[in-house]
Amino acid sequence: MRLNGKLAVITGGTRGIGAGIARAFTEAGAEVVTCARRPPEVPLKGTEFAPLDVRDPDAVQAFFDDLPRLDVLVNNVGGTPYRPLTDADARRHARVIELNLTAPLTVSLAAHAHLRRARGAIVMIGSVSGSRPSPGSAAYGAAKAGLEHLARTMAVEWAPEIRVNTLVLGMVRTELSHLHYGDDHGIAAVARTVPMGRLADPSDVGEAAVFLASDAAAYITGASLLVHGGGERPAFLDAATANTDEGEGR
Template sequence: MELDGRVVLVTGGTRGVGAGIARAFLRAGARVAVCARRPPDAPVEAAGRTADFHRLDLRETGAVREFFTALAERYGRLDALVNNAGGTPYRLLGEGEVERHARVVELNLTVPLAVSLTARPMLHAARGAVVMIGSVSGTRPSPGTAAYGAAKAGLEQLARSMAVEWAPEVRVNTLVLGMVRTELSHLHYGDEAGVAAVGGTVPLGRLATPDEVGEAAVFLASERAAYVSGASLLVHGGGERPAFLDASTANKEESHGTV
């Protein structure tokens, strides 16, 4: 198997996108550790193998240092780090205190930086890889999740700089995700009809699955991407159809204008 014998850590890897990423690495033969503040409802499993769960609040720097010391003792190596932990509630900028928005930035930007710095010695020794989980929210306006979008934009820039500073021993790349269907999709898009309607706005006609995101993460961490570093891989089903195309009343057969 392509990652047989390798050790991979997926932060926030107990549900949703993180669990899909962990399953993909399990299928690829890696030994997978996942960490989160709360244990999963069920073990993260794939291909007859199970990810090792570690309880950890990534915002506590002392706990993170202790965790990586224990990780080195238990596994002896770390070949890939996937910085997946993150997220945000819907909150307009004017409806939340500064501290609330700052916590969103901390979780989605400062935490991946701190975890990567702590993991660096092990990754350096293994000539390993870091995969940041970014978002299209960092590439376009993100009303209602502005702090999250700003953090994800910063995360992508951080990855590019990190890729230069840590080369050639450690490769660093970003997966820029669009909408993904998870067990919590109904909280964002409503019932099945709502999920289908939202999926219909994507050129490929549906939302991504967590396992599809996982396969992209495996690619970036594998030898197949040995010369890929400082890159951003778009996993968004073709993006978003420009609104003006539907809003325009011009006769498309006769119009020759461009925007």
């Protein structure tokens, strides 16, 4: 799964999951350009940084027009704070949808010509929040559901020149995990709910993204690859009394 000689752009690739993807791509031999509104606090070895707000269509188009070529696009930028629906007005929720759904569409359209010439690949970074209820991040979950659908449609419209796939992520441990899961004790408790016994590391996501971008996945398009450690243990299993001492004889 080598990417020697390929040029990859990773949006939001300066920290957390994006940085893990960037590292995996450089280790696979790709030239990597990361773009975000702010530069990384610690420069990522082997990558080039370009400032870019992916919500600005004109700036996005100018960025891709200046590139000499492009082989792989990873639409990683995204995220949301914890925010119950009634705790914010519609404008704030719309901004979450803009960042997580509209921006990847904007970037993909701007990159289309380059990718078509290169017979390249797009990797969308989705979330399990798009396929189950997402209390506290409803707009984010709705956007990620839309992103997965968008990727499948792109895969059909842009085949065979461009492959488009989605990584559907579960919980990933990053420098911001404490904002969602609390301290180390809370993170450990959350990790115990995952069948694999831990949260994903950004490198796990990076290696999966390299696979989808590589020739090893040359016939894979329109797919959604789950990277969630087996998912979440169904709550009813811990609530049910069948096959327990309490449930015997009932």
